[in-house]
Amino acid sequence: MTATTASGPSGAARLDGALAALPEHKRELARLLLAARQPVPARPVPRSGAGPVPATALQARLWNRERTHPGMGTGSHAVRLTGRLDPARLRDALTGVLRRHEALRTRLTDSGGPDGLVLTVDGEPCLRLTQTDLSTYGSQDREERTARQITESAGTLMGLDSGRTSWFRLLRLSPDEHVLVLASHLAVFDGWSSGVFLTDLAAGYRDGGGRLSPPDLQFPDYAGWQRRWLGSPDGAADLAHRRAVFAGDPPARRAVGGFERGYLPVRLARGPVDAGLALGASQGATPFMTLLAALAVVLARRDGRTTSVIGTPAAGRFTGELEGAVGQFTTVVPIRIDLAGEPPFRELLHRTRAAVAEALSHQRLPVDALFDKDSPPPYDTLFALHNYPAVPFDLPGIEVSQLPGPPARHLELYSPDPAATTACVGLVERDGEITGTAEYNRRAVTPAYVRELLTGIEEVLDRAVAAPASPTITRH
Incomplete structure (x- = not known):
C-alpha cells in the first residue's frame, strides 16, 4: 500500500513513481545520481537498484594481473564426503548457494566510462559442475587421480568478464565416497567465504536449495559503498591520516628480477613457542600478537631499525552483516611496532597489543588505496595466523573432512606489487600445533633466509621466556 499524507502521496512514493516512469536505462542512472548526492554512511548498506557498481580496488588489481598471468587468481578447496550421497540433491544445493550469493553470479567488465571496471550481477545462477567416476580404478590409483584433479582445479582458467568465476568437480570414488572440489576466483571468493559457502551448502542439501534466502548485505553492496566512501570527506580524511602514520617509514624495495613464487612448509617448535x-x-596478548612481536624483533635486527612495519591480512568484514556473505573482502593492514628504548619483551607485548588494535580499526581502508606500485608499502614481510571460523559441515548421513590442496597464491592477492615483498608467512593453530606455509619471492630471497625468519621467532620467544624483563631481547 502506498504511504500517503493528508495532502497526497509521500515524497518517497512520488520519487518511486517518477523513477518507474523513466526508461530502464535511464532509471538506473537516476538512482546512481541520487545516491551520489546523499551522505555516504560509515558502513555498507543495501544498494538501491540492481545495476552495475564500481569494482573494488583489489578486484581491479586482480583483473589487470589476470590479463598477463591467466589462472593466477584461481583458488581451490576440496572436501571428502563419506556416506550415501544424493548427487541430484547436491546439484540443487549448489544452485541454491549460487542464487543466494550475488558475488557468485557476477562478471567484471571495463565500462569504458568514469567508473572504469564495474561489477554486474547475473539474474540467474549458472552451475558449472563436472562429474567423474573413478570407482573402477584401484585404491592407490584413485587417490593419485583425485590429487591430480585437485591440483588441476587450482589452475582452472576463469573468465571474470564472462561470469565464469567458479567451477565444481564431483569425483565418485565408490558408492559411499565422493570428493567435491571447488575452484573459485579470488576476485569474488576469500578464505572466510569458504566457511560461509560450506555452511550454506549443507543447509541447502538438508532443506532444499530453493529455501536459501539472500544475506542482509551482498558483496556488490560493499563494492558500491567502498568507492563512494573513499571519495567522501570521511573516507579521504581516514586515508590521509593512515598514510601520514607511515610517511616516515622507508618503502619496500622492488626486487630487480621481479617476482617468482616459492613455498616452504612451516612447523614451529612446540617447546619455545608454547x-x-x-x-x-x-x-x-593473543597468540597472533605474541608471534607478531617476536617477528618484529627479528625484522628490526635485520634492518637495523627501532621500528618494524609488518603487513597482516585482515578479513575486512568490519560489520556483522558482512560475515554471512560470500565475496572478496580481504585487505592487508600494516602494523607499525615501536621497539625504541629497547623495551623488555613484556613491554613490547603491550605495545604490540595497542598497535594491532589501532591497525585493525582501519580495515575499511583497502591496501590498494593506501599503497600502489608508485608508492610501495612500508613492509616487505606479511604475517598471518589464520582463524577462520570452524565450520561444522553437517550433511545427513555423510561424514565430511577437508582435503589439502595446493598452496594459495597469497603474495599476489595481498600485495599491490608482489615484487616489493619477500615473504608471506601464513600459519594455522590446530591441535596444539602451529603449522602452515611460507610463500616467498625467489627473485628477492632464498629459502635459507625464510628459515632464518622462522627460527628467529623461536629464538626470540625462547629468550623472552628465560628473561622477560631483559632489554637485550629487543636490542638491535
Whole structure:
C-alpha cells in the first residue's frame, strides 16, 4: 500500500513513481545520481537498484594481473564426503548457494566510462559442475587421480568478464565416497567465504536449495559503498591520516628480477613457542600478537631499525552483516611496532597489543588505496595466523573432512606489487600445533633466509621466556 499524507502521496512514493516512469536505462542512472548526492554512511548498506557498481580496488588489481598471468587468481578447496550421497540433491544445493550469493553470479567488465571496471550481477545462477567416476580404478590409483584433479582445479582458467568465476568437480570414488572440489576466483571468493559457502551448502542439501534466502548485505553492496566512501570527506580524511602514520617509514624495495613464487612448509617448535604463547597470554596478548612481536624483533635486527612495519591480512568484514556473505573482502593492514628504548619483551607485548588494535580499526581502508606500485608499502614481510571460523559441515548421513590442496597464491592477492615483498608467512593453530606455509619471492630471497625468519621467532620467544624483563631481547 502506498504511504500517503493528508495532502497526497509521500515524497518517497512520488520519487518511486517518477523513477518507474523513466526508461530502464535511464532509471538506473537516476538512482546512481541520487545516491551520489546523499551522505555516504560509515558502513555498507543495501544498494538501491540492481545495476552495475564500481569494482573494488583489489578486484581491479586482480583483473589487470589476470590479463598477463591467466589462472593466477584461481583458488581451490576440496572436501571428502563419506556416506550415501544424493548427487541430484547436491546439484540443487549448489544452485541454491549460487542464487543466494550475488558475488557468485557476477562478471567484471571495463565500462569504458568514469567508473572504469564495474561489477554486474547475473539474474540467474549458472552451475558449472563436472562429474567423474573413478570407482573402477584401484585404491592407490584413485587417490593419485583425485590429487591430480585437485591440483588441476587450482589452475582452472576463469573468465571474470564472462561470469565464469567458479567451477565444481564431483569425483565418485565408490558408492559411499565422493570428493567435491571447488575452484573459485579470488576476485569474488576469500578464505572466510569458504566457511560461509560450506555452511550454506549443507543447509541447502538438508532443506532444499530453493529455501536459501539472500544475506542482509551482498558483496556488490560493499563494492558500491567502498568507492563512494573513499571519495567522501570521511573516507579521504581516514586515508590521509593512515598514510601520514607511515610517511616516515622507508618503502619496500622492488626486487630487480621481479617476482617468482616459492613455498616452504612451516612447523614451529612446540617447546619455545608454547612457553612464549603462555608468556603472551599472561600479558593479555593473543597468540597472533605474541608471534607478531617476536617477528618484529627479528625484522628490526635485520634492518637495523627501532621500528618494524609488518603487513597482516585482515578479513575486512568490519560489520556483522558482512560475515554471512560470500565475496572478496580481504585487505592487508600494516602494523607499525615501536621497539625504541629497547623495551623488555613484556613491554613490547603491550605495545604490540595497542598497535594491532589501532591497525585493525582501519580495515575499511583497502591496501590498494593506501599503497600502489608508485608508492610501495612500508613492509616487505606479511604475517598471518589464520582463524577462520570452524565450520561444522553437517550433511545427513555423510561424514565430511577437508582435503589439502595446493598452496594459495597469497603474495599476489595481498600485495599491490608482489615484487616489493619477500615473504608471506601464513600459519594455522590446530591441535596444539602451529603449522602452515611460507610463500616467498625467489627473485628477492632464498629459502635459507625464510628459515632464518622462522627460527628467529623461536629464538626470540625462547629468550623472552628465560628473561622477560631483559632489554637485550629487543636490542638491535
